[in-house]
Amino acid sequence: MTTLAFTKMHGLGNDFVVVDATREPFTLSPAQVRALADRRFGVGCDQVLVVETPTRGDVDFRYRIFNADGGEVEQCGNGARCFVKFVRDRGLTAKREIRVETAGGIIAPKLEDDGEVSVDMGVPRFAAAEVPFTGGSGGVTDALELDGRALSISVLSMGNPHAVQVVDDVDRAPVTTEGPRIEHHPRFPRRVNAGYMQVIDRATIRLRVWERGAGETLACGTGACAAVVAGIRRGLLDDSVRVLVRGGALTVAWQGAGKPVTMTGAAATVFDGRWTVPE
Secondary structure, three states: EEEEEEEEEEOEEEEEEEEEEEOOOOOOHHHHHHHHHHOOOOOOEEEEEEEEEOOOOOOOEEEEEOOOOOOOOOHHHHHHHHHHHHHHOOOOOOOOOOOOOOOOOEEEEEOOOOOOOEEEEEOOOOOOOOOOOOOOOOOOHHHHHEEEEEEOOOEEEEEOOOEEEEOOHHHOOOOOHHHHHOOOOOOOOOEEEEEEEEEEEOOEEEEEEEEEEEEOOOOOOHHOOOOOOHHHHHHOOEEEEEEEEOOOEHHHHEEEOOOOOEEEEEOOEEEEEEEEEEO
């Protein structure tokens, strides 16, 4: 019988199973990841986060992310905040700020004195090929046809793909019905995270996100970054914004083209455990 040591964590209700693979390799199959993430028959989580040794000399760790559907993805912002808390708590580093390689690029999470975590999420990318988004313009908005309607979306990459809409009332937005259809739209060959943003004022938004491979979560860190960037590019927001999600609040700041996005918020440890890996 094989068991897997893990830590359950969350960032504003976006919950994770975190695994230390710095000493032994992470070998779960997609089916085993799905079993681990199952909320009734497994531990339950939105994503499985894996801490590994780096593959290059200019970073401290490698960070891998698996969605609840078993697929590996490029980036997870709320997970990044949990990542730095995990490696500090486990004694894997004494640093308060670390550099971490992900499939979506280098990020730099920092544990602040007040216990919150800020993350340099890198520079957003707008070129359609980098999202990827077939036929995209790279502009502030693009039209996406769905059921004969043209949705106005802002498309960008925060190391993973996002399509953000502005809505009048986020509570009434069709997140769970339209969101999965946008996720699987053929113009997004690697699928996409579908964000719904309600602008309260120039420094505050409300946000819901249908996450690729996970469904709607209580918070989406990269989704918050993407929404703020989209709102600033549209001229709707200032350069520092409070993002209200169902699990709490994040602060996202962006100084404009060519500059990195900074995200600040909470990260919490729930419990440690061991899980029996199904054969």
